[in-house]
Amino acid sequence: MKMIEKIVNPKELRHWDGKIELYWIYTSGKAGDEFFKKLKDEEKFIAAKCKKCGKVYFPPRIYCEKDFGETEFVEISGEGCVRAFTVARLDAYEKPLEKPEIYAVIDMDGTDGCLIHLLGEVEPENVEVGMKVKPVLKPKEQREGKITDILYFKPV
Amino acid sequence: MEVEKISGLKFHKKQDVAIVGAGMTTFKRRLNETGRELSYMAVKQALEEAGMTLDDIEMVVMGSAPDTFDGLHMKGEYLLDGSGGSDRPYMRVFVGGGTGVFAPIAGYWHVASGLADICLVVCEEKMSSSYPHPQSAFKYIWDPILDRPLNPNLIWIFALEMRRYMHVHDIKHEDIALVSVKNKANALDHPCAQVAGKITVEDVLNSEPMALPVRRLDVSPPSDGAAALIMVAPHIARQVTDNPVWVTGVGWALDTTWWTNRDLYFPRYVAEAAKMAYRMAHITDPRKEIDVAEPYDPFDYKELHHMEGLGLAKKGEAPILTREGVTARDGDLPTCPSGGLLGVGNPIAATMGVKACELYWQLAYRAGKRQVAKEVTTGVCQAWGDLMQVGTVMVMSNKR
Amino acid sequence: MAVGKKDIECPPYAEGTPLSDEDIKSGKVTYVEDHPDIRYSWTAGQAISRFLNGLKEGKILGVKCNKCGRIMVPPRMFCELCFKPIDDWVELKDTGTVQTFSISYIDPDARPLPEPIIVAVIAIDGASPNMGIMHILDEVKPEDVYIGMKVKAVWKSEEEREGAITDIKYWKPLEG
Numbered sequence: 001m002k003m004i005e006k007i008v009n010p011k012e013l014r015h016w017d018g019k020i021e022l023y024w025i026y027t028s029g030k031a032g033d034e035f036f037k038k039l040k041d042e043e044k045f046i047a048a049k050c051k052k053c054g055k056v057y058f059p060p061r062i063y064c065e066k067d068f069g070e071t072e073f074v075e076i077s078g079e080g081c082v083r084a085f086t087v088a089r090l091d092a093y094e095k096p097l098e099k100p101e102i103y104a105v106i107d108m109d110g111t112d113g114c115l116i117h118l119l120g121e122v123e124p125e126n127v128e129v130g131m132k133v134k135p136v137l138k139p140k141e142q143r144e145g146k147i148t149d150i151l152y153f154k155p156v
Numbered sequence: 157m158e159v160e161k162i163s164g165l166k167f168h169k170k171q172d173v174a175i176v177g178a179g180m181t182t183f184k185r186r187l188n189e190t191g192r193e194l195s196y197m198a199v200k201q202a203l204e205e206a207g208m209t210l211d212d213i214e215m216v217v218m219g220s221a222p223d224t225f226d227g228l229h230m231k232g233e234y235l236l237d238g239s240g241g242s243d244r245p246y247m248r249v250f251v252g253g254g255t256g257v258f259a260p261i262a263g264y265w266h267v268a269s270g271l272a273d274i275c276l277v278v279c280e281e282k283m284s285s286s287y288p289h290p291q292s293a294f295k296y297i298w299d300p301i302l303d304r305p306l307n308p309n310l311i312w313i314f315a316l317e318m319r320r321y322m323h324v325h326d327i328k329h330e331d332i333a334l335v336s337v338k339n340k341a342n343a344l345d346h347p348c349a350q351v352a353g354k355i356t357v358e359d360v361l362n363s364e365p366m367a368l369p370v371r372r373l374d375v376s377p378p379s380d381g382a383a384a385l386i387m388v389a390p391h392i393a394r395q396v397t398d399n400p401v402w403v404t405g406v407g408w409a410l411d412t413t414w415w416t417n418r419d420l421y422f423p424r425y426v427a428e429a430a431k432m433a434y435r436m437a438h439i440t441d442p443r444k445e446i447d448v449a450e451p452y453d454p455f456d457y458k459e460l461h462h463m464e465g466l467g468l469a470k471k472g473e474a475p476i477l478t479r480e481g482v483t484a485r486d487g488d489l490p491t492c493p494s495g496g497l498l499g500v501g502n503p504i505a506a507t508m509g510v511k512a513c514e515l516y517w518q519l520a521y522r523a524g525k526r527q528v529a530k531e532v533t534t535g536v537c538q539a540w541g542d543l544m545q546v547g548t549v550m551v552m553s554n555k556r
Numbered sequence: 557m558a559v560g561k562k563d564i565e566c567p568p569y570a571e572g573t574p575l576s577d578e579d580i581k582s583g584k585v586t587y588v589e590d591h592p593d594i595r596y597s598w599t600a601g602q603a604i605s606r607f608l609n610g611l612k613e614g615k616i617l618g619v620k621c622n623k624c625g626r627i628m629v630p631p632r633m634f635c636e637l638c639f640k641p642i643d644d645w646v647e648l649k650d651t652g653t654v655q656t657f658s659i660s661y662i663d664p665d666a667r668p669l670p671e672p673i674i675v676a677v678i679a680i681d682g683a684s685p686n687m688g689i690m691h692i693l694d695e696v697k698p699e700d701v702y703i704g705m706k707v708k709a710v711w712k713s714e715e716e717r718e719g720a721i722t723d724i725k726y727w728k729p730l731e732g
Contacts, residue, residue: 006602014600014608014719016301022292023591024227024285025580029190030573036586063196065237068203068210145586177560182570188585189572197571205568207560227590284575291666300598301608302630303690305722307664312675312690315658323656323703347570366666367675368659368698381572396560412636416677416688417628420656509567517566524565 028145031060034073036145043137045078047111058113079134079156080106083114087124100124106133106153120152132156167436170270172556174393174400175516177206180383180509182348183501186284187380191226192238194382195280198509199240202276202384207396213386215272216241218248219259219279221504221541224293227285239278245271252297253454253541254408255279255505256383257548260512261406263387264550273389280382281503290378297543311375313544315367317420318457322369324421325472327460329369333360334478335456336373339492342485343499345525348509350501351377360456376454379501383509385516390556401519404534405437405551413543426465426538426547433536434467437551442467442536446551448518448528449489450511450537453496459483462538463491465547486529493518493528504541511537512550519554603631606645612719614711618683620644626684648682650709651730655679655688659698674698678707678727691721695728706730 007013028036031048038044048060052069060073085104091097102119104127119127120136133153143149179201181187181194189197195218203209218239220231228234232248239246249255249262256279263277283290294310321327334357343352355373363372393400409428411418418424430442439445451462460474468489469477477483483491494500494514497507515537517523534553540546561568579585600608603619607630610617619642620627621635627646634641657676663669674693679686693701694710707727717723 007605012605012609013602014301014605016598016600018300018304018596018598020224020296020592020594020596022224022227022296023287023589025287026227026285026588026590027186027188027190027575027580028586028588029193030188031193032190033188033585040586061237062193063200063238065242066210068196068200068240145583146588178566180567182572182574184572184574186575186577186580187572188575194572201567201569201571205561205564205566207558212557289666292664295664300596301600301604302721305720306675306690306692308675308690309660309662309664309666311662312658312660315660316656316675316677316690319658319703320656348567365659365661365672367662368672370658392557395557397562414628414630414632414636416630416690417686419686420677513567520566522564522566 031062035060039149040143040145045076046073047076047108047113048072049074056111056113058108058111058115076108076110079132080108082119082127082129082131082133083107084129085119085127102127104153117150118152119154121154169268171268171389173264173267173403174388174390175385175403175552176388176393176397176400177202177208177386178384178513178516179205180348180506180513181381183350183379183381183503185350185377185379187282191235191280191282194282194380195235195238195278198382198384199276199278202386206386208386210240212274213240213244213276215245215266215275217259217262217266217275217277218246219250219255219277219505219508220248221250221252221255221281222293222297224296225281225283225286225290225504235280240276251542251546251548253452253504254539254546254548255541256508256511257537257539257550258408259505259508260385260387260550261408261548263385264403264406267387267389273392275387277385277387278382279505279508281506282380283378283503284380309367311367311370313415314455315370317544318369318455320420321457321461327472327475329361330357331475331479332457332460333357333374335453335459336360336498338478338484339453339496339498342493342526343495346495346500348381349495349499350379352495352499370455374456376497376502379503381501381503381506381509383506383513385508385512399520399554401516401552401554402556403550404553405433405435405439407432407436407549409547410542411545413545415543415545422471423461423465423540423547425545426462426540426549427467429547429549430466430538433549433551439551443469446489446534446536447530447532448493448515448535449491450494450515450535451491452511452538452540453492453498454502456498458540459492459496462540466536466538466549485526488530490528490530493523493526507539511539515552519552601633603633607631608719611721611723612717614714614717616648616650616680618646618648618680618687620646627682627687629680629683629687630689646682648680652678652680652688652707652727654693654701654703654705654707655686656703657693657701672698674701676727691724692726693728694726
């Protein structure tokens with residue numbers, strides 16, 4: 001049996017099925033915890049301002065990415081403008097969605113940062129770049145301290 | 157792996173490389189901070205010690221082990237902002253557990269080649285994200301077809317290696333347990349330690365069996381943490397400090413992944429890596445010329461195994477040196493004065509904090525209560541990983 | 557660039573906020589839990605396909621490199637030392653020698669096993685020295701296993717075999 005006698009019958013070639021059975025718990029971290037708790041308990045949005053250069057980070061961080069200066073948390077309105085958007089008609093598994101979903105990058109007012117989230121109470125053909133939007137939160141008892149505590153952003 | 161290939165290497169460098177600052181977070185089983193935040197904390201401390209700001213940093217090397225722990229693909233990219241890597245040449249390196257010394261080796265390339273005069277090296281690990289247990293993530297380093305159907309736990313391969321080492325040299329578990337006793341006691345003086353303590357050999361021998369001969373107290377714990385180092389060219393070192401520590405040699409090597417085809421009693425991967433590093437550092441008799449050592453100690457037998465691979469002890473002699481107190485902090489060859497992974501914790505790549513960073517602090521006489529008793533000039537640190545096949549070695553000296 | 561700090565004890569401080577399991581469960585901090593469904597299908601390739609097909613027939617197959625003379629198992633299509641294609645397939649024996657072993661009390665998730673199991677590296681007879689595979693030992697008490705012990709494969713019945721490493725149920729002592 002020489003090496004050159006490779007398996008030519010594909011039925012004799014084998015494969016092995018498996019899956020990764022892990023799951024993960026991601027803590028929100030120092031800044032994230034502050035952000036989500038404010039959102040959940042007080043319906044307030046916070047950003048983080050660099051004490052050195054004044055850049056305002058959203059979502060908040062404990063440090064400035066550019067100069068590693070410390071930051072301080074500042075309250076913001078939570079409103080913003082649509083910077084870019086896309087209309088999703090397929091889900092993550094490429095199955096057609098019942099209703100198209102609009103995902104937008106939202107420039108958060110009073111910050112240098114953005115958030116990706118859903119747009120609601122608006123039809124895809126009516127969305128425009130630059131449109132003012134504001135957040136719609138879940139009722140307090142349903143909020144868990146997650147990004148999905150924001151249901152969507154709607155036109156102001 | 158042929159010896160000739162290693163000894164045939166030529167070492168060209170543009171400039172010498174010094175370390176001028178280091179930092180690390182606390183090591184704990186679970187930390188609230190994200191990996192980015194931990195990286196930032198370690199870097200901030202290193203910058204403070206060096207008297208630098210992020211503006212001074214030219215290039216950044218990030219070291220982090222398998223993505224499965226943090227549960228984030230492209231972990232290097234995820235950690236970018238907390239590592240000070242934005243808008244700079246930035247790269248992630250990874251050789252499993254060997255990363256803690258491999259990342260500073262990559263930092264060395266950056267500066268020695270002349271590409272950068274100031275390079276920041278950051279290592280991070282957040283193993284606590286992985287469930288049901290960080291060890292579960294290790295299941296996916298096994299061969300999916302030949303090994304995984306047997307339901308292995310990663311500790312198996314260490315237990316198999318430890319048994320082989322004990323068998324060939326007729327070593328008793330009592331002698332190996334002394335390493336755990338020593339390192340956990342050393343860690344009492346480390347502010348970042350996770351599992352420091354005064355324990356006895358009996359405690360180790362009576363601790364819960366995991367995969368015999370490995371028992372609970374033979375093993376380092378999974379941890380979260382980060383560490384950072386700043387590596388610079390000579391003219392920068394002169395500006396910021398009177399006592400830089402020089403990197404005089406680096407080496408790395410991998411043995412075959414067919415690990416069941418190797419005799420596991422001796423770590424050839426470490427021996428080959430050490431040969432390269434010693435040759436670069438002009439060290440011919442490591443036992444005499446090395447004053448302090450930080451070999452990788454995720455398991456107690458590993459410190460002994462690696463001392464032999466590093467040529468700090470003859471084959472089978474490391475347990476004897478340990479029993480005689482040679483490797484104690486006040487001994488002739490202080491080994492793991494930091495408290496090591498066994499005492500301080502094992503956030504895989506971030507163990508740079510107790511290997512490369514500790515060696516730097518020892519040679520800069522900044523280790524405080526952990527400072528070894530003897531006068532030190534030259535030291536070696538080493539890490540080990542992948543499918544127990546990689547050795548990464550760095551030699552440092554406070555004399556140029 | 558300023559001059560760095562001198563005469564400090566390093567690390568000067570320990571930062572980070574430890575959490576317990578309880579802190580997570582009780583919701584002391586916010587977090588996200590994700591259970592992704594990630595599936596894979598790994599091709600076995602030429603060498604391991606043939607190896608698995610051999611196991612189905614109750615045979616352990618190795619390969620030979622005529623340059624270095626090594627007979628290797630598990631089989632591979634190239635000799636990694638000579639870096640050339642292998643030359644022959646060789647049927648090995650289903651006996652071997654324990655090179656090293658461990659008694660495992662834990663499963664892959666670090667949970668205790670109901671009964672400890674014995675795992676070993678077994679050098680296969682007919683292959684070059686040190687050519688081993690990892691497998692399970694049974695029909696022997698943990699205290700009776702020793703390095704150098706001769707062992708023999710215990711196969712699943714022909715109908716049960718599916719061409720997997722687990723077609724060998726375990727290895728048992730050759731004598732006794």
